[in-house]
Amino acid sequence: MPDNNNNNSNNNIEELSSRHWATTNVKASSSWRMFKIMGEFVDGFDRMEELGPCVSVYGSARTKPHDPYYILAEEVAKGLVKAGYGIITGGGPGIMEAGNKGAQSAGGASVGLNIKLPFEQAPNSYIDWDKSLDFRYFFVRKVMFVKYAQAFVLLPGGFGTLDELFESVTLIQTQKISRVPIILVGTEYWKGLLDWIKAVMLEKCHNISAEDMDLFTLTDDVDVVVRTINEFYSRENLGPNFDY
Numbered sequence: 001m002p003d004n005n006n007n008n009s010n011n012n013i014e015e016l017s018s019r020h021w022a023t024t025n026v027k028a029s030s031s032w033r034m035f036k037i038m039g040e041f042v043d044g045f046d047r048m049e050e051l052g053p054c055v056s057v058y059g060s061a062r063t064k065p066h067d068p069y070y071i072l073a074e075e076v077a078k079g080l081v082k083a084g085y086g087i088i089t090g091g092g093p094g095i096m097e098a099g100n101k102g103a104q105s106a107g108g109a110s111v112g113l114n115i116k117l118p119f120e121q122a123p124n125s126y127i128d129w130d131k132s133l134d135f136r137y138f139f140v141r142k143v144m145f146v147k148y149a150q151a152f153v154l155l156p157g158g159f160g161t162l163d164e165l166f167e168s169v170t171l172i173q174t175q176k177i178s179r180v181p182i183i184l185v186g187t188e189y190w191k192g193l194l195d196w197i198k199a200v201m202l203e204k205c206h207n208i209s210a211e212d213m214d215l216f217t218l219t220d221d222v223d224v225v226v227r228t229i230n231e232f233y234s235r236e237n238l239g240p241n242f243d244y
Contacts, residue, residue, distance in 0.1 A: 054086040059095025059155035077102025100126035177241035
């Protein structure tokens with residue numbers, strides 16, 4: 001009997017091979033894109049180098065001003081500014097706005113790394129006028145978040161916040177950046193995730209090491225956030241990451 005699966009596979013390969021691959025247009029587009037990417041890196045590095053010690057604050061763009069986590073994010077930012085840190089956020093609404101609002105009200109540096117999106121994202125009104133940066137490319141923006149942060153503080157958020165969390169953990173775990181505090185604010189929100197990481201990733205599947213659980217601090221307390229970062233830097237030097 002004929003092997004229908006093999007025949008179908010061969011037909012698919014022939015069909016794919018017969019299609020025109022527009023290499024000329026792709027190469028031209030990629031070349032120009034490279035310069036756009038370089039331009040974003042250069043502008044970001046030039047402007048971020050002047051900031052001094054900062055903390056990146058992450059969280060949902062959908063959180064409303066009356067939400068307890070919005071209020072908590074504002075208080076966290078105020079506490080960090082009073083301890084001598086500037087605040088870096090994604091520059092949008094929600095938790096990002098709360099972080100910038102808290103930083104500005106406490107007289108600290110309020111940085112917004114804005115991203116061009118088809119929805120949700122518009123710069124909030126609490127970013128310092130000279131510290132608002134616009135990015136087309138997510139990966140360039142991510143470098144700025146990480147390189148110039150002395151700690152990462154994460155409040156409840158969606159897929160973007162989870163992406164920022166696990167990227168930070170991965171960079172530290174693989175020693176691509178120095179270890180810095182990663183603080184999860186919102187026990188009710190984050191505890192289930194940490195329990196799953198411990199029970200499944202660590203204990204059941206052995207996909208991480210026991211010491212990886214020590215990379216996180218979980219709290220609802222502004223004072224714990226500030227104290228955790230201050231205690232860490234009583235032993236470590238302040239400076240940008242990625243210096244290798």
